[in-house]
Amino acid sequence: NAGVTQTPKFRVLKTGQSMTLLCAQDMNHEYMYWYRQDPGMGLRLIHYSVGEGTTAKGEVPDGYNVSRLKKQNFLLGLESAAPSQTSVYFCASSSYTGETDTQYFGPGTRLTVL
């Protein structure tokens, strides 16, 4: 099992450019999440999904869109990148039926917007 994988690992964008981050999990988890991590602020939830075809807003959704067309994939899109979106982005997944419903994280994507 690869667990949770993220593509790409690093990316540099210019202001106004768009990009999509891909998250994939092979644990058959129902829930998937996108977080951003900024210095001194822990992890903040951007969007999440409780199942294929469903998405919901988290704490800091502005400037991002998501899609979950397949159960194993969760995409995070930036339509017009801004320097404030410079951050490390983590994807996570968790089961719906497990004993602990622990979140498992991908390795992260470091995004810099110039």
Next chain:
Amino acid sequence: AQKITQTQPGMFVQEKEAVTLDCTYDTSDQSYGLFWYKQPSSGEMIFLIYQGSYDEQNATEGRYSLNFQKARKSANLVISASQLGDSAMYFCAMREGLRGTYKYIFGTGTRLKVLA
């Protein structure tokens, strides 16, 4: 109000000593879960230990134990026999809400440095 509070931005511990990382939480839910994650300098988030709100015994996983004091709403992580490889950021997190509407909330972390 902060849902998860980690009051120690940084901690030092001597190798082979035990260390306690503090975490307090705030929720009105009866059913919730508490987690600790380790983030080494390489950046990945590694799950360490879980405590359910109805668990009567403190969770343990190898050298990690969770000191759960429900009335005080605290969930401190205890690392015994610290190793140099334990140097990392540690995050406390809480899961609240019902299945289908879970929310996971993270603290701001504690940076632990183990000294040789």
